[in-house]
Amino acid sequence: MVIENKDKSSYLWPLITSLLGTFLLLTEDFGAWQDRSSFFGVTEGYVWIGSTKAAPWAQIVILVLVAGLLFCAFVAWKGYQNPSSVTQNMLRNAYRSAAGVLALSILFGLAFIALVYDSDWWWFGGGFYGALGGGALTAYLYRRTIQVHSD
Numbered sequence: 001m002v003i004e005n006k007d008k009s010s011y012l013w014p015l016i017t018s019l020l021g022t023f024l025l026l027t028e029d030f031g032a033w034q035d036r037s038s039f040f041g042v043t044e045g046y047v048w049i050g051s052t053k054a055a056p057w058a059q060i061v062i063l064v065l066v067a068g069l070l071f072c073a074f075v076a077w078k079g080y081q082n083p084s085s086v087t088q089n090m091l092r093n094a095y096r097s098a099a100g101v102l103a104l105s106i107l108f109g110l111a112f113i114a115l116v117y118d119s120d121w122w123w124f125g126g127g128f129y130g131a132l133g134g135g136a137l138t139a140y141l142y143r144r145t146i147q148v149h150s151d
Contacts, residue, residue: 021134028126
């Protein structure tokens, strides 16, 4: 019984990190930029799930990242409810999904930098850091879970 509780707790943190990353991706901007304009003052744009200036690419990028993190959350929820229902293959796929979110958030971040580099100001928002941190922490936690359950 104690071992089962230990197994249950190993799924709680990946659940939290993946859901937090998903929440930040859906509620915060991925990045933004501003340019000075002598006529308009300042023109700006935000890349987030409701972007009009970056549509449809912003929505596609964000939904791909959200899908990866939600798969990680699903596996973690399933493992938290019943640790014996999660197979080693599911854990590996969740790890790959989290690592994919990490890699894609870096790739999409670099693409964002390339597109807005000439702007006067640009910055990453909470959505980028949610994907980056959520992917990195969830991948790390799943990697540890795989190591514990393979022994």
